[in-house]
Amino acid sequence: MTMKHALTLRNLLILFCIAMLVLIGLKGIDINRKMAWVAEAERYYQQKDLIRAEEWYQKADGNTSIHYKETLIAKRLRELEPITLMKQTLSQLDQRAERTGSGQDFTGFLQVYHDLQSTQNKYMNTGDSFSAYYPEISASFGISDDITRYFQQFKALFYSQLDDRLNQGETDEASPKWNLQAIPDAFFGGTTEKNKQLTAKFKDFDERLMSKLAGDGKFQDLLDVSQSLMSQYQGRELKAPWVKTKAEELARIILKKDVDGDQMANYALHAKTYETYAKNTGIKSSLLSEIDRQIRKWLTAAQRKIKNNDYEGAITIYQALSSYQDTTADVKKAMLAWTVHDPLRLLQQTDQTKNYSHVSGGGDRFGGNAYAIGSDDSNTVYFAKMNEDESVQLLSTHDFPSNVNIRQISIEKSLSTKSVPVILVEGESSSRQALYAAFEVHDSNITQLFMFNADGYEVQPDKSLLVTRPDGVEGSETAGASQAAIYARQDNSYQFMGFQKDYTDIDVNNLLSYSNEKVRFTCYVVYGGEGDALAQMGDSYLKLHGSYTFYDGMKVTVTGLFSQFEDVYPGGDQTGEMLTVPVFDVENME
Template sequence: MTIRQVITLRNFMIILCITMIGLLGQKAVRIADKIQAVQEGDRLYAAGDLIAAEEQYRQAAGNSSLLYMEDRLAQRLDELGPITKIRNALNTLVLTARAQSATKDFTGLLQTYESLISLKAVYMKTGGSYEAHFRQLSADSGLSDDLTVYFQKFKKQFLAELAESKAGGGSGEDSFKWNLLLIPDAFYGETELKQELLAASFQGHDTVRLKAVAASGSFSPLLDNALSMMNAYRSHDYEAPWILKQTEASTKSILNKDLDADNLSAFVQHGISYRAFARSAGLSSSRVLTQIDKSLAQLLKTAGRKSRAGQHAEAIALYEALAPLQDTSAELAATRLAWNIAEPVRLLPGGELPGKYTHITAGTGRYGAQVYVAGTDSSGRLYYAALKDDGSVVTLNGDVLPGYARLRRLVFDDSLALGNNTGVPVVMAEADSEDEQTLYTAYEMKPEGMTLLLSFTADSYELQADGSLLVQGAQLADGTFAPEAIYRHTVSMYEFSELVQEVQEEQEYPLITASELEQRPDEKVSLQGELYVDNNGTTVLSSDGRYIALQGEIGVTGNSVVSGQFQHNYKTVGTDIGEQLVPEFVVESVGSLSLIY
């Protein structure tokens, strides 16, 4: 072993001894510290300073240099366990809040605050065993001061974002509003101060935004923005009355401009949009709804005045324009009816064209129609139209009227319509004839079309109680002039029946059948049948299968009425089955029924 080796080993041993002495000294110090901590803890415990005692006992328990009164330490720490829990929880919250502030974790900071509130709920019960201890530990931790600083920073940030959004910047989201609402009242000073600050800030922000949208003339976007704001506030249980107030102010201004400019379509569309907004917003009444209703009522009155003044087109246009805002179907129907009554020609095809029809006649309230009208165009063609009770319009096209070039007038002949008992209107056309009489032509307006009811030239006609027509100065079909003639309704129209004097004679000479003749000898009677002349030149009447020889001046054949007497005489005449002996009738007068027009 060399000297160097000896010296080195010695030095090592010296260093080792010194180290051991140091360690022993350190342990002795820790032993003393533990004993002192236990003793100090006992003193503080006895003095009632449990927070300081818990800290001393906790330090002693953490000192493992000596097993000293371990059972009592454990017992005291168990007894003071709630203080330990409070201290640890507060320390954890302090560290968590600090990290959340650094990372701008607002949601996390709210959760930390809620954790503090929950902790207080457990230990700060009035009169509770640890209420005072919690207050002291909380103050010692500085957590409340830290939270105040952190929330003030967030409040400043959110207010800045609110101001930026108000000026037109920002992302367009309003999360800063809801974050400001979430900041606990305590960090605004008190609840009332928070309410005042946020109400003023929110109102200023929202009002500017709504005014900007209104200034652009965008009505629907204004309402959409307002509804979105209202719903957002409601979802956060916050009342923002300025939204509706500003919205109503802007919409009233726009509606007034619509009315002032007579822009009815814009007013109606804006009114519809606002009513939809009010329903979505849950508004049963508002100033704007009242304004819309009042303006609408005034416009409806204006339309009514126009209709009563005969300005039907303007009234209808106004009613139609207002229809999307309010049901005006009844008013439109009434106005159209009034217009059709005042100007029934409008119902005819092309009737709205001036001068389309030269002769017009109309009526109301009959034949299942509210209004009915007939007219002729420049070519003399007859047209008919009716506004039915169910609101439908029926039109019929007829023929060119006979003698239309001299047409004097058209009329609805209600007496003929009633006389036929068909329930359809009858249009009578009266035209001047060449012999200064009147050409009467009547048509029935049936659903399937117009049908000819009568056509004759005469001086006048009159409907009789039995439904026949007494025609004065009739020009018959064979050119014969009849001072007075009877026309009767056959299958489809009126046709000549007999002369008036024949009818009078028939009253003196009752009409009997051929089989009754021999039962009424020497009586004045009338017979009706077919007249013909046989091979011997004798005029014979055929009726009901019997043949009767006629004596006197007859002068006609065909269907006729003969008046006279049977005077017990018989005569042989030619018949379809050969010669027969038949009664002979002495004729006093003859009326032909074969002159049919």
């Protein structure tokens, strides 16, 4: 072994010995500590200071440098176990409170608070000797101060969140609001103070939120938020009368603006929305009766417009109010009244390109709600009918001459029935007073009943026609002025049947028995003349007077009226005998 190796080994042994001495010294210190800690713990135990006794027994138990009074330590720790559990539980709660509070985990923090309350009730209400030590142990952790501090921070946070959400236009305020409500009363200074603070804050926030929605024109959102707030407050058994009051106030302002601006459609929509809101929330609101009065006022105005023939104005009102109530029937009724008043609308529903004239019409006739008649530039005659299902049926005829000017078109009431109308067209005539044409309307076509030039006609009770001087009828020129031609219906048209006999055929010798009665007789002209003549009547004469030329010896058949006598000289010889003879006014001579 060299000198160098000997020195190195010796040095190592020296260092080892020194280390052993240090360890022995440290162990000795730990031994002394444990013995001192046991003594200290026992002293506190004897002084009934069990909290500190438990603390020193725990230290001694953790010192394993020497087995010293282990039985005593274990016994004491078993005895002081309630204090140990209190410390462990409160330590865990303190850590959780710090973690959830600093992390703004309100739900977790609230659970810590409830667990702390449960722990306090558990240890304070046991009735044993250890319950008195709970307040001191709790105070040693400072957990109550931490709870108070963090609840105050949460209050400030939730107040700030309410303002931020309002400023950002958000309507979901439930989370911060009900978080505030969840904070225990004690941290507001008691139940009364809490109710006072939160009621003022909630009222201010709710009213500002609803006012902002109203100002932004979000009427539906305003009422939805109001309904939601009511439901939330009721669910928590909280009274919030300002929600209903503010919603009603804002709704009344908006509805008044609609009325002032004559915005009926907006009013109807807003009114219906508010009515639904009131029904869903079950509130009683004076605004509902105001809405009802305003709606009825507008409906009355619409009815007044119909009476004044302003149908378009009435329909505008009905359509504007349709979002509040079903006005479909009112619109249909007004449209029908408009069509009846202005039948041109009915014709134009089928073809707006034509230029209709001589238009007339009516309602609730001929199996339809409305009808219209008229013609176009080519003298085509039209009949339009609106059926019960509002469909429009249009029929036409081209039978009226296109080169004749039409004076008027009407319904021939005397020939029409409830279901079958007869259209009368009156046109210009070069030979008579007018050209008359009648057309009967059937389900699928129009047929011509008659067409003639005449000075007029009358419909008789049996539906026959008495036509005055019809053109083209043989004998009409020679018939008396009062002798009308008779037309009767044969199948689907009227045919000439002859002339009306409005006189009595008599023997000339019986004329005096028919004073002031229209009669016809045959006689011989004895003394002729222009406009006047003497004709034989038995052994005497009668005077014929009329717009005719009478010739001596002619045999004539005359129709007329006897109403007076006249003194005459037969043959004009005034030297002869003057005779008194009847005067016969001749209307017609054959």
